[in-house]
Amino acid sequence: MTDTTSQPVHRFSLPRFFAVLFRPRSAFAEMASESRLTWSTPMLVLSVTALLVVLAAGYLKTRAAMMGEITLPPDWQWWTPEMQERYMRAQQATQGPVFAYVIPLVGAWTRLWVGWLVLSGLLHLGSTLSGGRGTMQGSLNVVAWANVPFALRDILRLVFMLVTGRAIANPGLSGFTSASGFVSHLLTRTDIFLVWSMILLVVGLAAADGLTKGKSFAIVLIVLILFLLTSAGLDALGSGLSGSVIQRPFF
Numbered sequence: 001m002t003d004t005t006s007q008p009v010h011r012f013s014l015p016r017f018f019a020v021l022f023r024p025r026s027a028f029a030e031m032a033s034e035s036r037l038t039w040s041t042p043m044l045v046l047s048v049t050a051l052l053v054v055l056a057a058g059y060l061k062t063r064a065a066m067m068g069e070i071t072l073p074p075d076w077q078w079w080t081p082e083m084q085e086r087y088m089r090a091q092q093a094t095q096g097p098v099f100a101y102v103i104p105l106v107g108a109w110t111r112l113w114v115g116w117l118v119l120s121g122l123l124h125l126g127s128t129l130s131g132g133r134g135t136m137q138g139s140l141n142v143v144a145w146a147n148v149p150f151a152l153r154d155i156l157r158l159v160f161m162l163v164t165g166r167a168i169a170n171p172g173l174s175g176f177t178s179a180s181g182f183v184s185h186l187l188t189r190t191d192i193f194l195v196w197s198m199i200l201l202v203v204g205l206a207a208a209d210g211l212t213k214g215k216s217f218a219i220v221l222i223v224l225i226l227f228l229l230t231s232a233g234l235d236a237l238g239s240g241l242s243g244s245v246i247q248r249p250f251f
Contacts, residue, residue: 013041020145021152024200028207031141039144043116046147049154050108056158058100060167065095111231119143119227123201126219127209134209142204149196186232198224 019027031038079087117140124132124139157168169175173187198220206216 017042017045017148020148020200024203025207028142028145028200028204031145031204032138032208037137037141039116039140042144042148042151043113046112046151046154047109049151049158050112051105052158053154053161054101054105054108056161057167058097058104060161060165062095062100064166065091115227115231116140116143116147119223122223122227123205123219126223127205127211127216130211130215130219132205132209132211132215134205138208139205142201142208146197146200146204149193149200153191153193182232182236185235186228188235189228189232 016027019030120136120139120143123143124134124136127134127139157171161167171188172191174184177183177187201220201224202213202216205211205220206213209216211219
């Protein structure tokens with residue numbers, strides 16, 4: 001008889017993080033062979049990094065507001081004195097911890113967890129329609145681990161804010177355009193880490209569902225485009241509503 005020695009599986013494995021980032025093919029192949037839920041580790045790490053970014057940004061924005069550094073709307077000069085006065089009063093009313101920390105943190109965690117579930121479901125649906133043999137559990141694992149580059153992005157943003165002493169005003173590619181609304185929110189989500197995550201999704205979906213690289217790439221591309229457009233639209237709508245509330249908080 002041959003004795004089989006099973007290796008204990010650790011819930012938090014730092015080598016797996018590096019493997020996903022730099023050796024994704026072997027990392028996702030190993031995860032597919034394990035047939036177990038592994039999404040909790042990357043999702044918890046992403047939740048922690050999002051928390052740290054929100055805390056740092058909230059502190060820096062609060063400090064800037066206390067020093068009188070308030071960002072004015074682009075069409076400020078065309079506003080009437082009454083509108084400008086209401087805006088300044090609204091800014092003072094939204095400098096508390098709820099607006100600086102609680103609401104941004106709830107928004108960040110909601111986008112993270114709901115986005116993970118929605119993206120996993122869409123990828124699983126696309127894979128099934130394309131002949132994939134994977135499960136929803138596999139899609140949850142793949143999407144969670146493919147989001148690891150965003151944790152690295154959060155860490156870099158945190159370091160930037162701590163070094164410069166100011167919050168990031170235009171994340172992603174939004175700083176390269178003066179456009180606002182939908183386009184600005186779409187560019188905010190677009191950066192090299194998104195491309196990195198997309199590559200991991202292609203590799204992971206192919207490994208987990210037994211798809212060819214071509215099919216996996218097509219599914220990921222279509223789903224990501226739909227997901228980004230929808231997310232940017234919802235963000236633009238939310239910003240418009242919150243902006244009108246901030247400009248006229250009690251009217």
